[in-house]
Amino acid sequence: MLEQTFDAPQNLALLRLGTLLRARGYHFVTPTPLTHQRVNQRPDNARAKDLRDVFGWSRPFADGTLDEEIVAAMREAQVLQPHALGWISQVRFSSLGDELYVHSPFPTEESDAVFFGPDTYRFTRLLRDYLAHANQPLRRIADIGCGAGPGAITAAQLRPGAEVMALDINHKALAMTAVNARQAGIYNLRVQRSDLLRDVSGQFDLIIANPPYMLDSQQRTYRHGGGKHGAGLSLAIFDTAMERLAPGGTLLLYTGVAIFAGEDPFLNAIRLSLRDTGWDWDYQEIDPDVFGEELQKPEYAQAERIACVALRLTYQPSLRQR
Helix, strand or coil: CHHHHHCCHHHHHHHHHHHHHHHCCCCCCCCCHHHHHHHHCCHHHCCCCCHHHHHCCCCCECCCCCCHHHHHHHHHHCCEEEECCEEEECCEEEEECCEEEEECCCCCCCCCCCCCCHHHHHHHHHHHHHHHHCCCCCCEEEEECCCCCHHHHHHHHHCCCCEEEEEECCHHHHHHHHHHHHHCCCCCEEEEECCCCCCCCCCEEEEEECCCCECCCCCCCCCECCCCCCCHHHHHHHHHHHHHEEEEEEEEEEEEEEEECCECHHHHHHHHHCCCCCEEEEEEEEECCCCHHHHHCHHHCCCCEEEEEEEEEEECHHHHHC
16 A cells, blocks of 8 residues: 555655755754744745755745756745745745654645644654553554654664554545655555555554644644534544454544643543543643633633543453453
8 A cells, every 4th residue: 555655656756855955954943833924034044045945944045056856856846936026935844753744834725734833742752652562562553644644654674673653544645654754764554545544444553643732723634633622622532442443452533622721621521431440541731821822712722721631542352350
């Protein structure tokens, strides 16, 4: 499946572009959209001066800013777009550990945009910490809503003997995951379109997910979590995992919740299901206050903060017998 998604000329050119950036020592850590906007609004940042400005900060650039080999790869990958100030890239490249990930440019306004940002770094750190201490065999791993693929690729790197499935409903995300997997030298990863786990069969030893959790008035796929407070998709993943985890299998869910009067509505909702004695679980706040600018929007008029949380849920049938 990775081969079928990857071997389009445009994807091969994206891989070449990433290889060229890596050879030139490119490195960029992607900040929040608000930080990105504020930095780009500084007077000296209207036009790109180097690779990081073009492929990290998504700034327009003039002829001669980039070498011809880079420009040729951009043209072949169909990511070079005319701009009032010259040209602009239709992709960004972000650093995560030793790897580069291609994803959508700033601002991520399109409905099929592929997001990468601070949540990505928190999510993969959580996953790495979990895998460093996980002792159970992991034969099948699913990343629900893989986006640019950092979760699936991290899992495939740390568990090379496992079959890892990178799943998403966004075709652009699947194509970028395939490019990023090849860039990282990963081959035990299968890229497939799936709505949650509806389009794949069988049980999984590990299900991971970093779903969108905001209430977005435009309901963009990469951003809109749905439901009353943005937790609709997270709850759907939770319910799906309870049905599809193998005995001893684990769901590792990183998401965000809007807190109202000190109450976490997502935690309150899952507690009802976790009264079943077949589940071992823990829940923690990773960051108590993110995306504070969202509180100015009508959708969050009653929320006091938005927090990033992590749920670890393990299916242990033996607990039912106690």
